[in-house]
Every structure is written in C-alpha cells, then in structure tokens.
Amino acid sequence: EAGVAQSPRYKIIEKRQSVAFWCNPISGHATLYWYQQILGQGPKLLIQFQNNGVVDDSQLPKDRFSAERLKGVDSTLKIQPAKLEDSAVYLCASSLVGRAETQYFGPGTRLLVL
C-alpha cells in the first residue's frame, strides 16, 4: 500500500513570494491533516479536513495561509506572501475517519524562506 505522498520535498523562496505544497493521502483515507514543524519543535496542526470539509483550522494563519481539498482526495497548502518565520517542514498526514484511527505521515516538504 502506497504511503502519503508530498511534493516538492524541498523549496527555497524569498520572503514575500508565494509557494504551494501538494499532498496525496493514502487511498481511502477521508481525513487529511497539514502540520507545521519548526526546527527543534514538535509538529503543530494547521488544518484538518474530513472529505472536502474543514474540521479544524484554528491554528492556520489565515491572512497568509490557505488550503483546499478538492474532490476529497489531494490537498494543496499555499502561503502568500511568505515570511522568514514560515521556514519549517510542512507535514501532511491522513487517516481513516474516527478519533481512534492512526495518522500516517508523509515525508514532508522542507521550506526555507530567505
């Protein structure tokens, strides 16, 4: 069974530019998560989708971050405009529906903002 796929793996941009990350979850997983992991910290949830709908985006900086999950499968996370403090690893995870279900993580996209 294929795991969670993410692209690109690495991205370097200058501040005030925009960037987008893509995630393809495990087949059949209705719940999808985006986490931000700053160096030396644990991952922090940015947004949780169930199918097409947003369940939790309370920690998403909505003035610059946006995310969508069209057709309930793939998802994109966008940052516009990027700031220096957005440098981090962006992890996508997916799970079956239900609080008891394990989240499976992708390899992440490492973003460096100069």
Place this chain on the structure above:
Amino acid sequence: KQEVTQIPAALSVPEGENLVLNCSFTDSAIYNLQWFRQDPGKGLTSLLLIQSSQREQTSGRLNASLDKSSGRSTLYIAASQPGDSATYLCAVKLAGAGSYQLTFGKGTKLSVIP
C-alpha cells in the same frame, strides 16, 4: 490548553544499554497517546499507540506505559542498537468532540553509540 513536555531533549547511550524516554502532559482528558520516531529528513513513523483505558503497549524491544492520572508516559527501549538513533516524539489526542489533532512534545534526540 494541552502542553506536552519531553525530557531529556537529547540522550546519548552506548549500544546494548536499556533506556527510558519521558513524556508529560498537562490535561489528563486524553483519548490516546502515541509515540513516534522521526529520522532526519523524513516523516514520522508511529511506534506505539496507547488508548486512555490502557496502561501499556509493547512492540518488540519497545514498551510504552501510560499513567493518565499523573499525566505521564514513558517509552522503554531494551538493548539499544545504533539503528535506534532518531528523534522520538510523544503526542496526545484529546477526548471530546471536534478536531482529532495531535499535540506533540518537542522530542528527545537519541544517539546510540556503537
């Protein structure tokens, strides 16, 4: 607000030694607790998941315990090997309706010296 603390931040042990990693959390109303492993440049791999009603889980050389009332969990690694070198993250999932988000600690970086 749930806070998760992991001690120590880094640990170096000789090969073959048994070791314990510690995790504490502030809100005991958890649904479950999970231990992950993170290798450099890679995503998170789930090691053990303990439901709130359980006291411990075992997988091979790994044993995780949970004391919900005191807000503590430990991960015991027996007969450590160089391949165990990685960052170990503890995460809790809160009970109750809504988000399934995991709240992570900052991790313990383990180095096993051959």
